[in-house]
Amino acid sequence: MTIFERLRGNKKDKKSENSDVEELLKLALKSNDYSIQSKYFKKAAEQNPEYISERIKGVADYAYSKGDKEIAMKMWNFALEMHPEHDDIWYNKGCALLHEGKYSEAIDCFDKAFEINSKNTDALNNKVAALHRLGKIQEALTCVDNLLKIDSKNINTWHTLGVILEELKEHRKAIESYDKALVLDSDYVPSLNNKGNIFLSLKRYDEAIECYDKILKIDPEFSIAWLNKGSALILLGKNLEGKKCHFIALKLNPALEVKFAKGG
Secondary structure, three states: OOHHHHHHOOOHHHHHHHHHHHHHHHHHHHOOOHHHHHHHHHHHHHHOHHHHHHHHHHHHHHHHHOOOHHHHHHHHHHHHHHOOOOHHHHHHHHHHHHHOOOHHHHHHHHHHHHHHOOOOHHHHHHHHHHHHHOOOHHHHHHHHHHHHHHOOOOHHHHHHHHHHHHHOOOHHHHHHHHHHHHHHOOOOHHHHHHHHHHHHHOOOHHHHHHHHHHHHHHOOOOHHHHHHHHHHHHHOOOHHHHHHHHHHHHHHOOOOOOOOOOOO
16 A cells, blocks of 8 residues: 555545545645645645644554655654644654654654643653653653653553662662552553562562562563573572573573573
């Protein structure tokens, strides 16, 4: 399916109401020239800016899903020219920039999305991720605090707070944050895994194993849990059980590096 076919297939119920706009879209997308595309998009926007921005957003989202990042970014920018108050477009553009490692630009997009729609907490969550990757820890923590004031039942926010606190070596507070996430969803594997890893690093091996066992009940093929459970067992002196877990981990994921601990 081409980009144009994707556009034609989007929102068919509105097509008859916007036949002139659709024709202008068709002309725009037949060209690879930015100035020509811009001319037709602007003509279409004169008739129905919100509709045209939504249609171009559909093209951008589809292009990005197919790996056409350059086309996607160009289309998101076009859509924002037509309708700059569309928070979803700012958000999607921000997600793409975050994925590409352009963290400062991503933050600008997430800020804009949240400014337009204060219910778009996903934008703030992703802003936290970008700040974290830039090493702006205090700003990230401030953003997390704001998020929790808006929505104290957001699993991702509690988990992210745990990750940041863990990096700051504030293990007790990190565990508390992971526990908050697990109260909301007791099967949330990322928090169970990170909590287990903290226990492992603190030599609280039985508690670590308890976390890994919970994960393996949820997902028996989670190789990292088998690996870390094996390490905890070996450190408890249960060498045979530990090596069996390592064997399972390697069978599930041969790329894993197993550092055999000495039992004591």
